[in-house]
Amino acid sequence: MTANEKMFSIVAHDEHDDQHHGSINVPIYQTSLFSFDTYDQYNLARVDEQENYVYSRGNNPTVRFLEDKLAQLEQGERAKCFSSGMAAISAAIMSIVKTSDHVICTHQAYGPTREFLGNYLRKFGVETTFVDGSTLDNWKNAVRSNTRLLYLESPTSMFFQLQDIRSCTELADSIGAETILDNSWATPCFQNPLLFGVGLVVHSITKYISGHSDCLGGVVVGSKRLMDPLMSTEYMLFGGVMTPQTAGLVTRGLRTLPLRMQRHESSGLKVADYVSKQSYAVKMNHPGLANHPQYELGGSQMSGTGGLFSFESRESVDKLRAWADQMQYFRIGASWGGFESLINVNALHVMSANDPQIGTLVRLYIGAEDPDDLIRDLDQAWQSITVSPSEEELYEQNPGISQKG
Numbered sequence: 001m002t003a004n005e006k007m008f009s010i011v012a013h014d015e016h017d018d019q020h021h022g023s024i025n026v027p028i029y030q031t032s033l034f035s036f037d038t039y040d041q042y043n044l045a046r047v048d049e050q051e052n053y054v055y056s057r058g059n060n061p062t063v064r065f066l067e068d069k070l071a072q073l074e075q076g077e078r079a080k081c082f083s084s085g086m087a088a089i090s091a092a093i094m095s096i097v098k099t100s101d102h103v104i105c106t107h108q109a110y111g112p113t114r115e116f117l118g119n120y121l122r123k124f125g126v127e128t129t130f131v132d133g134s135t136l137d138n139w140k141n142a143v144r145s146n147t148r149l150l151y152l153e154s155p156t157s158m159f160f161q162l163q164d165i166r167s168c169t170e171l172a173d174s175i176g177a178e179t180i181l182d183n184s185w186a187t188p189c190f191q192n193p194l195l196f197g198v199g200l201v202v203h204s205i206t207k208y209i210s211g212h213s214d215c216l217g218g219v220v221v222g223s224k225r226l227m228d229p230l231m232s233t234e235y236m237l238f239g240g241v242m243t244p245q246t247a248g249l250v251t252r253g254l255r256t257l258p259l260r261m262q263r264h265e266s267s268g269l270k271v272a273d274y275v276s277k278q279s280y281a282v283k284m285n286h287p288g289l290a291n292h293p294q295y296e297l298g299g300s301q302m303s304g305t306g307g308l309f310s311f312e313s314r315e316s317v318d319k320l321r322a323w324a325d326q327m328q329y330f331r332i333g334a335s336w337g338g339f340e341s342l343i344n345v346n347a348l349h350v351m352s353a354n355d356p357q358i359g360t361l362v363r364l365y366i367g368a369e370d371p372d373d374l375i376r377d378l379d380q381a382w383q384s385i386t387v388s389p390s391e392e393e394l395y396e397q398n399p400g401i402s403q404k405g
Helices: 003-012 039-046 061-074 085-094 111-118 120-124 136-142 165-175 224-238 244-254 257-276 295-301 317-325 371-386 389-397
Strands: 078-082 102-106 127-131 147-153 178-182 200-204 218-222 283-285 308-313 342-347 360-365
Touching: 003 061, 003 257, 061 078, 061 218, 061 244, 078 085, 078 224, 085 111, 085 178, 085 200, 085 218, 085 224, 102 111, 111 120, 111 127, 111 147, 127 136, 136 165, 147 165, 165 178, 200 224, 218 224, 257 283, 257 308, 257 360, 257 371, 317 342, 317 360, 317 371
Parallel strands: 102 127, 102 147, 147 178, 178 200
Antiparallel strands: 078 218, 200 218, 283 308, 308 360, 342 360
8 A cells, every 4th residue: 555545544544433332523522621530530630631631722532533643644643733823833833942042944934934933033032044945055054053943844835945855854963953844735645744854744724634714723743752842831831722623624624635635736737737838927836847946856755746836927916916806716815725726916025036027926726626617717817808809809709719829
């Protein structure tokens, strides 16, 4: 059985559950606390609240079921779910750094992560250096005597840049630092950073793992060496816990994660290939396309690709937002990972060094719709903002004429 085939069994199969009368789905334990027959039982359970059920802020059976599934998928010893991706990310970081520590982070990491590291942690005396993470030398050159953490996000979720995971973990080991990697884009289906030596893996459960755009969540996965102190301190003290209802929804979505990722990969590649041939796309950012500068690295670290990618354009932000306004299948919105396709158009904060006219970044998320419908949507929307009135009249009179330029 291959690793990918094993994924299907992990998410779909559970042992027979006598405790819950053979229920196929784990019940939602909607309770704030758990009671005991005796004080001896109560006191014994409180010795390790992460392995016993005392209070749902510490441990809850519905949430724990999901955590164990996610730990299996990432091949980690323990997982802990949080109320949001940022709750998981901030807890993971805080479990490692202390005052006077130094962090190195890829400069393309998720925006709130950069804000947390670059600004918020300054008041606690933690400094962060942001580097172009695509080259190992940039990580090496940023190392200081007090470097405690290397924070990776591979691929990144706007420009889809990769980091050499194994080389970065080897560097961290050589200087006595830890590593955290945001694996939201690839998911455990296509990438397992713990196998490359990463200390902690974080996910925005809101994205692919949930898969239905109906809940928020985050997770940290790793070895007991790093997870035990995180669970007993940052998790318990910050209080960013996942509710049992959310865990139930996420578990339902998780059942189809490998199936959905196959669909997102195939549809994403088909639409990305189409977009790459259009005049408005000057530079494509998709690690699954052969022209991606880190295509070979991606193939060595990932077994597949997701449905989120971007392209850079010389067209104005206003024009491309007008293009988005005309789309029928693509919705305008933040986030990604659900069943619905999305588009987001923004100005590039840093212009291309090779072509200063490239000033717009368009991020497309390819959902579960028919990719041919999505391609037609992109095409008709572009024609609607570029075809002149006289041409439109000609096409109406001669419907057999192709409107493609």
